[in-house]
Amino acid sequence: PPRSTTELNLDTEKFSSFSALRGRMIWPLAKGKVIRSSGEDRNKKLNTVTINYGVDIKSTGDMDVKAVAEGIVSAIDWIPGYGSVIIITHKGDYRTVYSHLSEIFISEGDKVKMGTRIAKVGESLEGNILHFEIWNSRKNQDPEVWLARK
Structure with missing residues (x-):
């Protein structure tokens, strides 16, 4: 069973x-x-605007999800619209959020290193897509500014 966050x-x-x-x-x-x-994500057909707090990455090939930095797994949960979610807390009050996951290979309280395999990408209607967010305190960051250029 998951450990209480107070522990x-x-x-x-x-x-x-x-x-x-x-x-x-x-x-x-x-x-x-x-x-x-x-x-902001504008849908011209529906005339709506939604906010994407992270990025959606379509997986091609290997579907292992890796921790982007050293940290502590602070939460594993299921959230409607996002499915299984992992939150990792990093130095300097940063957090990374990984969602739309299938298998999860770590537990709350685990220390992870950069590159640690934490989960597999789950399937959605659009294929295998990882939703990824970076937060500093309560302010979301643009992951594309952080990720290395491919």
Whole structure:
């Protein structure tokens, strides 16, 4: 059973700097491309605007999801519209969020390193798509600014 978040030790002081990864962060998928960027998403047919707090990455080939930086798994949950979700807490009050997952290979409270296999991408109507977010405190960040250019 998942551990209570009050029991989790989220001390990240000994971890390497998260902010230093800006522009050179590894991708959470070995192969994939961004199909929906962060920010406003306007649907001209329905005349609606939705906010995407992260990016949607369509998987091609290998579907393992990897932690983008050293951190502590602070939450694993299921959220309507996002499915299975993993949140990892990093140094400097940063968090990364990975959703639309199928198999999960880690547990709450686990320490992970950059590149640790944490899950597999789940299937959606559009194929195998990972939703990925980066937050600093309560402010969402644009992952495309952080991820290394392919």
